[in-house]
Amino acid sequence: MPHLTRRQVMKLGAGAAMVPAGWTARPGSAAPSAGDLALWYDKPAGGDWLRALPIGNGRLGAMVFGNTDTERLQLNEDTVWAGGPRNYDNPQGAGALAQIRQLVFAGQWTQAQDRVNQAMLGNPAGQLAYQPVGDLKLTLPGASVSGYERLLDLTTATTVVTYTANGVRHRREVFASAPDQVIIMRLTADKPGSVTFTAAFSSPQRTTVSNPDSFTTALDGISGDMRGIAGSVRFLALASAVAEGGSTSSSGGTLRVSNANSVTLFVSIGTSYVDYRTVNGDYRGLAQSRLNAAKGVAYDVLRARHVADYQALFGRVTLDLGRTAAADQPTDVRIAQHQHTDDPQFSTLLFQYGRYLLISSSRPGSQPANLQGIWNDQLNPAWESKYTLNANLPMNYWPAGTTNLAECFEPVFRMIGDLTVTGGRTASTQYGARGWVTHHNTDGWRGSSVVDGAVWGMWQTGGAWLATLLWEHYRFTGDLGALQKNYPAMKGAAQFFLDTLVPEPAQGHLVTNPSNSPEALHHANASVCAGPTMDMQILRDLFDGCASAADVLGVDAGFRDQVRAARQKLAPMKIGSRGNIQEWLHDWVEVEPGHRHISHLYGLHPSNQITRRGTPQLYTAARRTLELRGDAGTGWSLAWKINFWARMEEGGRARDLLRLLVTPERLAPNLFDLHPPFQIDGNFGATSGIAEMLLHSHNGELHVLPALPSAWPAGSVTGLRGRGGRTVGAVWSGGKPSALTVTPDRAGPIRVRSRLFTGTYRLLDQTTGTEVQPSKPEADLIEFAGQANHTYHATTQQGTDNDREL
Numbered sequence: 001m002p003h004l005t006r007r008q009v010m011k012l013g014a015g016a017a018m019v020p021a022g023w024t025a026r027p028g029s030a031a032p033s034a035g036d037l038a039l040w041y042d043k044p045a046g047g048d049w050l051r052a053l054p055i056g057n058g059r060l061g062a063m064v065f066g067n068t069d070t071e072r073l074q075l076n077e078d079t080v081w082a083g084g085p086r087n088y089d090n091p092q093g094a095g096a097l098a099q100i101r102q103l104v105f106a107g108q109w110t111q112a113q114d115r116v117n118q119a120m121l122g123n124p125a126g127q128l129a130y131q132p133v134g135d136l137k138l139t140l141p142g143a144s145v146s147g148y149e150r151l152l153d154l155t156t157a158t159t160v161v162t163y164t165a166n167g168v169r170h171r172r173e174v175f176a177s178a179p180d181q182v183i184i185m186r187l188t189a190d191k192p193g194s195v196t197f198t199a200a201f202s203s204p205q206r207t208t209v210s211n212p213d214s215f216t217t218a219l220d221g222i223s224g225d226m227r228g229i230a231g232s233v234r235f236l237a238l239a240s241a242v243a244e245g246g247s248t249s250s251s252g253g254t255l256r257v258s259n260a261n262s263v264t265l266f267v268s269i270g271t272s273y274v275d276y277r278t279v280n281g282d283y284r285g286l287a288q289s290r291l292n293a294a295k296g297v298a299y300d301v302l303r304a305r306h307v308a309d310y311q312a313l314f315g316r317v318t319l320d321l322g323r324t325a326a327a328d329q330p331t332d333v334r335i336a337q338h339q340h341t342d343d344p345q346f347s348t349l350l351f352q353y354g355r356y357l358l359i360s361s362s363r364p365g366s367q368p369a370n371l372q373g374i375w376n377d378q379l380n381p382a383w384e385s386k387y388t389l390n391a392n393l394p395m396n397y398w399p400a401g402t403t404n405l406a407e408c409f410e411p412v413f414r415m416i417g418d419l420t421v422t423g424g425r426t427a428s429t430q431y432g433a434r435g436w437v438t439h440h441n442t443d444g445w446r447g448s449s450v451v452d453g454a455v456w457g458m459w460q461t462g463g464a465w466l467a468t469l470l471w472e473h474y475r476f477t478g479d480l481g482a483l484q485k486n487y488p489a490m491k492g493a494a495q496f497f498l499d500t501l502v503p504e505p506a507q508g509h510l511v512t513n514p515s516n517s518p519e520a521l522h523h524a525n526a527s528v529c530a531g532p533t534m535d536m537q538i539l540r541d542l543f544d545g546c547a548s549a550a551d552v553l554g555v556d557a558g559f560r561d562q563v564r565a566a567r568q569k570l571a572p573m574k575i576g577s578r579g580n581i582q583e584w585l586h587d588w589v590e591v592e593p594g595h596r597h598i599s600h601l602y603g604l605h606p607s608n609q610i611t612r613r614g615t616p617q618l619y620t621a622a623r624r625t626l627e628l629r630g631d632a633g634t635g636w637s638l639a640w641k642i643n644f645w646a647r648m649e650e651g652g653r654a655r656d657l658l659r660l661l662v663t664p665e666r667l668a669p670n671l672f673d674l675h676p677p678f679q680i681d682g683n684f685g686a687t688s689g690i691a692e693m694l695l696h697s698h699n700g701e702l703h704v705l706p707a708l709p710s711a712w713p714a715g716s717v718t719g720l721r722g723r724g725g726r727t728v729g730a731v732w733s734g735g736k737p738s739a740l741t742v743t744p745d746r747a748g749p750i751r752v753r754s755r756l757f758t759g760t761y762r763l764l765d766q767t768t769g770t771e772v773q774p775s776k777p778e779a780d781l782i783e784f785a786g787q788a789n790h791t792y793h794a795t796t797q798q799g800t801d802n803d804r805e806l
Contacts, residue, residue, distance in 0.1 A: 041151070049074065053152040057176040058362055059365070059366045060269060061176065062267075063377070070138065071172065072137050078366055082379070083128040083445065084232030086445045088451070093120045100116055104513050109528050116450065121457070130371075130443075146164045177294070179309050184265070184294070186263070187265065195261065199255040205223065226380075238288065244261045244262045245259070246259035266294050271283045313404075313408075321715045336664055354687025362411050370393075389442065389462030390518035393412075404720065413482070416470065433499035435491075440452070471483075472545075487549050487555075491556070497542070504530060510566060511536070519596075520595045543570075581600050608698035666682070695717075697724065702724075704730050704753070713732075715732060716732070718741075724746070727744075737754050737756040744787075746788050749783055751782070757782050758780050759796055
């Protein structure tokens, strides 16, 4: 992801402010009415988008501002993209490829880049933007206000605003329901006849407003034109009120409710986007049918099934890292004070907020979470708020496996299915190859060509990295049906590289050419190269995954042998003259020493090709690489570094970087991660990093509490997932584990590494009540035969927390 200058950030508008105005620590007020898993504030958001609170059901998103005079719901629907169906491919590509490769191998990198820009860039050379629907604004009676509180309850995925005006206590509750596919606001007061407001839509898009009936106002529009491509996604937003008492009317684009006892306001949005090829869907019928269905159900029932649906996902993982009085402060104050305050509970809040955002922006049937999840108020947001594949989209899904949200992967898998089609066309047109390829970005139209210029875009392994997620999903879930369905996509990704890898003349290894180490220059003005380290690491994972999937499915023995043979010929990782992992085939020094991407440590995380015990020399070199790059970074870059240090098993360093992330420069008042501006991958990366501090699951073993920092001396976690289908929990005190549990989905040998096993311990099969006698290959490692769905509980035989439930 490119870095923006401060001047560029300031041009991006209100939603991208570097440090929001008015950010000052205030004297503490009463703790929130919700529990600790809530973002809460004692002031409204005003006009600051980064103070508004996000809700979402995967498809629909809203930012809720919580003002007392004019409430604002800024609305998104995840298929509203600028432009329309588009083939970006450049037909000159295949014919120019041999010349480009020759220039790269000859060290004429800038000339190669010029040729890439002439023959390989897509048409147009940039992709299209994710865009907002508009706003629904409620104008409320003016009054002096006291007792104001605003919160987002992560346990129920609900925002709540309460305040007293003219002696009346008002309450507004808003949530986005996945079961009912609408956004619902409930307005109540403690005095009958006190709910009065007008509601009207507005939008930066080309729209018209109307009033379908006396209870409803409507916004009908179309997405924006961009890069010379006409907008084509039609949308209809409906807002309809069901009032108890008072009167309701609608005319002139405005909905009016007067003197009601309570009101349930429904927002339904339909679009014409069917898929990346088709935009003729019945958007009016979709919006109206969802609205009608929801209005026929009592509010309490709607809320109950929303909460049940959400908690079925969110409630799988619990985390307790301890609590201090700092947690009683409003959330924005906690951020501002975090560098100078002991506030371990904030790490718990940030961890669970990432899980909340993933559930809210990526559900089965929706689009994948983009650079801003689903929350965007700009027609032309930073980097078009699309899908950046060289770090950001994969990072969005790092928590899906580890924090027990495997269902959230589904939109990515459907996107990969789309990309096998568009990327198959690109592979043929621009490389003369089989299979499919996607470069460093894609969008709602599934663009797969090279975009944004050769320096950033000439990177072949975006699709390969996505394809590795398919095998990761199987490793976490054991879902054979999903593996069988997705295997052709994995195979196609590998076939492309079987056709396009070429021998490097001097060393003879198979390499990609042309490519780059994402966005990093190896010489002045030159990033294009052959066989960068990250490419080779990704392809090792892709080829291993394909071969293993073929074994599991009992198919494609010949293809399996091909990928295994090709894997052996890939350029290996090397240690450079500075003791670091080389970023390129050659021992070049990066032009920008503190570059935000550390792509050549993909092998450390998210992969496990570099491990402390398996590859000690590479492990030491990876540590040196991190030291050379430094701790500073953009939001998402810092988040990736948290994961790196967790994999290094250095919890203190990981926690130091977590603290660096929790500053007003990197975390907005609503906890959105700031690149700057807002990019959601930093939120997901932080959640993943905290999970990695608590559990590793590589090399056939579970390592429990591998990077526990001294700042979290006591705590507990339940529900984390390890590869191999294991659900894990742990309790610790005094910085040492006192109990842990493992529940495997599948029968087979279980290896668990923990400091708990260096002392006297007891291992019990809680399902049968019998004691288990494991083998002990190493001082801190045990192994035993696990039965599917049995829970195994290990405890120390000293201390007071041994029997604490997990």
